[in-house]
Amino acid sequence: xxxxxxxxxxxLHSMRMTMRNVFSKANTVPYPRKKRPIPGQWRAGSFALTxxxxxxxxxxxxCRLCEYICPSEIIKVTLRKGEARKNxxxxxxxxxxxxxxxxxxxxxxxxxxxxxxxxxxxRALAPAVTTRExxxxxxxxxxxxxxxxxxxxxxxxxxxxxxIREWTDPVRGLPKPEETT
Amino acid sequence: MSALFTGWIGAAVLSGIVIxxxxxxxxxxxxxERKFVARMQNRIGPYEVGYPHGWLQPMADVxxxxxxxxxxxxxxxKILFNLAPILVVVPALVGFAFLPLGRRLAIVDHPYSFLxxxxxxxxxxxxxFAAGWSSNNKYALLSALRMVAMAASYEVxxxxxxxxxxxxxxxxxxxxVVEAQQGLWFIxxxxxxxxxFGIFLLCxxxxxxxxxxxxxxxxxxxxxxxxxxxxxxxxALFYAGEYAHTLAICGLGATVFLGGYLGxxxxxxxxxxxxxxxxxxxxxxxxRWSLMRMRIDQAVRIMWMxxxxxxxxxxLLSAYWVVGR
Amino acid sequence: MSGGPIEVVERDFGELALNMGPQHPSTHGVxxxxxxxxxxxxxxxxxxxxxxxxxxEKLSEHLAYDQLAPVYERDDYLAPTANSNAYVLAxxxxxxxAVPRRAQWLRAFVSEWQRVSSHLVWLGTLxxxxxxxxxxxxxxYMYCFREREKILDxxxxxxxxxxxxxxxxxxxxxxxxxxAMVAKSNALAASVEAxxxxxxxxxxxxxxxxxxxxxxxxxxxDLAMGVGITGPTLRASGINYDVRKAAPYDAYDELPFEVVTxxxxxxxxxxxVRMEEIGVSLKLVRTIANGLPxxxxxxxxxxxxxxxxxxxxxxxYAAVESPRGELGFHIVSDGSARPYRxxxxxxSFKNLQIVPHILPGGLVADVVAILGSLDPxxxxxxx
Numbered sequence: 040x041x042x043x044x045x046x047x048x049x050x051l052h053s054m055r056m057t058m059r060n061v062f063s064k065a066n067t068v069p070y071p072r073k074k075r076p077i078p079g080q081w082r083a084g085s086f087a088l089t090x091x092x093x094x095x096x097x098x099x100x101x102c103r104l105c106e107y108i109c110p111s112e113i114i115k116v117t118l119r120k121g122e123a124r125k126n127x128x129x130x131x132x133x134x135x136x137x138x139x140x141x142x143x144x145x146x147x148x149x150x151x152x153x154x155x156x157x158x159x160x161x162r163a164l165a166p167a168v169t170t171r172e173x174x175x176x177x178x179x180x181x182x183x184x185x186x187x188x189x190x191x192x193x194x195x196x197x198x199x200x201x202x203i204r205e206w207t208d209p210v211r212g213l214p215k216p217e218e219t220t
Numbered sequence: 221m222s223a224l225f226t227g228w229i230g231a232a233v234l235s236g237i238v239i240x241x242x243x244x245x246x247x248x249x250x251x252x253e254r255k256f257v258a259r260m261q262n263r264i265g266p267y268e269v270g271y272p273h274g275w276l277q278p279m280a281d282v283x284x285x286x287x288x289x290x291x292x293x294x295x296x297x298k299i300l301f302n303l304a305p306i307l308v309v310v311p312a313l314v315g316f317a318f319l320p321l322g323r324r325l326a327i328v329d330h331p332y333s334f335l336x337x338x339x340x341x342x343x344x345x346x347x348x349f350a351a352g353w354s355s356n357n358k359y360a361l362l363s364a365l366r367m368v369a370m371a372a373s374y375e376v377x378x379x380x381x382x383x384x385x386x387x388x389x390x391x392x393x394x395x396x397v398v399e400a401q402q403g404l405w406f407i408x409x410x411x412x413x414x415x416x417f418g419i420f421l422l423c424x425x426x427x428x429x430x431x432x433x434x435x436x437x438x439x440x441x442x443x444x445x446x447x448x449x450x451x452x453x454x455x456a457l458f459y460a461g462e463y464a465h466t467l468a469i470c471g472l473g474a475t476v477f478l479g480g481y482l483g484x485x486x487x488x489x490x491x492x493x494x495x496x497x498x499x500x501x502x503x504x505x506x507x508r509w510s511l512m513r514m515r516i517d518q519a520v521r522i523m524w525m526x527x528x529x530x531x532x533x534x535x536l537l538s539a540y541w542v543v544g545r
Numbered sequence: 546m547s548g549g550p551i552e553v554v555e556r557d558f559g560e561l562a563l564n565m566g567p568q569h570p571s572t573h574g575v576x577x578x579x580x581x582x583x584x585x586x587x588x589x590x591x592x593x594x595x596x597x598x599x600x601x602e603k604l605s606e607h608l609a610y611d612q613l614a615p616v617y618e619r620d621d622y623l624a625p626t627a628n629s630n631a632y633v634l635a636x637x638x639x640x641x642x643a644v645p646r647r648a649q650w651l652r653a654f655v656s657e658w659q660r661v662s663s664h665l666v667w668l669g670t671l672x673x674x675x676x677x678x679x680x681x682x683x684x685x686y687m688y689c690f691r692e693r694e695k696i697l698d699x700x701x702x703x704x705x706x707x708x709x710x711x712x713x714x715x716x717x718x719x720x721x722x723x724x725a726m727v728a729k730s731n732a733l734a735a736s737v738e739a740x741x742x743x744x745x746x747x748x749x750x751x752x753x754x755x756x757x758x759x760x761x762x763x764x765x766x767d768l769a770m771g772v773g774i775t776g777p778t779l780r781a782s783g784i785n786y787d788v789r790k791a792a793p794y795d796a797y798d799e800l801p802f803e804v805v806t807x808x809x810x811x812x813x814x815x816x817x818v819r820m821e822e823i824g825v826s827l828k829l830v831r832t833i834a835n836g837l838p839x840x841x842x843x844x845x846x847x848x849x850x851x852x853x854x855x856x857x858x859x860x861x862y863a864a865v866e867s868p869r870g871e872l873g874f875h876i877v878s879d880g881s882a883r884p885y886r887x888x889x890x891x892x893s894f895k896n897l898q899i900v901p902h903i904l905p906g907g908l909v910a911d912v913v914a915i916l917g918s919l920d921p922x923x924x925x926x927x928x
Contacts, residue, residue: 049752050511056746057260057510057684065264066691080705080720108851110612146615146711152848261687358563362585362909431680432753440571440677441909509684512676512753515910516585 087184098157105149300354307347308461322489363445373523378423574923609851627867674917717843762915776870
């Protein structure tokens, strides 16, 4: 049993700390009124399929790499052969592209593997939906998101242009991929 | 003013006003507690319901609790289970009948009003025990058993410390106790006043179920303790009863130690009483939200081995003071 | 009746079996404890686990090596990076994959930040256990989460997500630290350090807290070794074992730090060890941020098809010191792109084995104090 003095002193010390905080600034962010700044790397947003702004052709070549890498196995892609693109990235397209956003864990692996930077992440909060089907991102929805990204580039996450390209940035002193292969 | 409230009708009108006032106070005590605690914890507390600072939050809480499903467990003792919330609320409210709200203004001005007040304030515990026993839940049962052990421990030093103002006044009439503090509040009496107030405050924490002595409602151990099976309006009654109880205890402390309705004349007496109640309530909240909970054996040990002897010695000292005066 | 001796009948009122959990505010998730009580004294305690079992070990036999790191971050959900760190260490060891020095330092950096944030959650929930949701416990909890929130914001700025950072890749890390982030990290360390006296005043410096934790749930040295507990719980019993010192991984062979130990073995000692570890980790993040070696952070070929990464046939075990203790991954490879078998050596699981030994004899109030001081994470226990 500690002495009475210790008890009283310790108690008053705790109470002094709490009273000091009464006069400090609140940490609460009143969310809908005031929005928190979203950092550049942010990758908790929704997805988009990009298209080439010059020719308007979609970038996805239907290679299914994102489907293979996804740990949650929520991406489904089928390949369709078509006419050759004008910007020269091949003649294959995705026929079906479905991303089940319900089970996405935002690991960003699909964006890393994409060879044409077709699938990207947006820097805006994913809109709330009322049905489960609303979270099933089909190709049409993803393309729409891509159009929005083209219209307002500030929605692009910094993670959006594939990280692979960033690693090859000579300014940061990182090796180019062909050096390591 | 007091002439208005004489006879049966006057008493009925006054008690109506007091009950309505007390229930409003109880509702806004929850708001006050949430705001104060939020500031203590670097938050802002209720804000959106009743836009600046959530002043409609208590009303929303009451409305929500009223429309929630009212569940009675199949295995519960139904009569006692439904009676328990009433047993908690009613004694706490009856206690206010004895509280002097102004000069010669009390619903009942009985020669033993002091004793009646403390007796009614403690009667709520019966409802808590009934709730704990009748819920047929092991957590609730443990809480009821803890309540018995705790009540037996803290009631004795509490009454002994409350005897000090009565002894100094020479009367058990609460109005007389207040009038005797015209010169000096009883908390101002050297040593005996402060010791008695300190012991009273500790016991008030236990009586009002406030941390560090909220042992019978220890929700991290016993989930929600005696009201674990209650929902809807019955839970609301428990909640209201707990705060009415706290308000009654604060009122008692303000009356017998802090001069009750006495104060400079620019405000009416009951406003002074309310202000002192709120100040005492905030002080109790400050203690409550700053300290961890004691274990039951530690609490009981402190009550019997420290507070009881201290309050006895204090009572002897005040008797010596009275004799020597 | 008259004159005869008074016969004292001793009645045995039996035991009260109390099911504490899986839904209980103080069992840190979904732990279920079957407590046999006599009055309020615990006679017997049986922990029942498995309510959060997600079959991660079986799942990993189905996914490729490159896919798995983010999956394990969901195991111990208070220190996700420690999990993926242990996993990538094991894969790199078996596949003899080189990791750049800067990447190793960065791994240690994020691990230490997450250790601080994990210990802050532990301290806040210990406060909730001891002080209740309607008392001083919540106040301590809010102070802890105020500081933790800053750490999560920092990690969000560094990696893009607040919590499951997915920072570690096989062969390196994914995000780099620039000069602005180094300055932010140092400022953050100073701010958390400034809040430590506040935590101490609310918890360890408070006599009620001391009385609640002192001589409660004492784990002797022999018992600790016999049951095989690990981490701060083990160090509080006087055994100086820290994987960061005993088998250095990442950059810990170059980093100077002290291993905190206590000898008492009670809940207070465990509390003190973790509190001091917060300070040690804050010193470490400063050292790392200011002394980062230059160079690349990832030297493997960029990720393409996950089936292309194959490990040689064999077995490997790699362990890291997670905030809860030694966290190890044992991988058996049959030469394909997927693990043949993967076993996680989880610290919370090992620490929970002590519960039947130290709970009996205490009160119900001690049960929550002891559980809080053990800091189990049920996602780590059940996996």
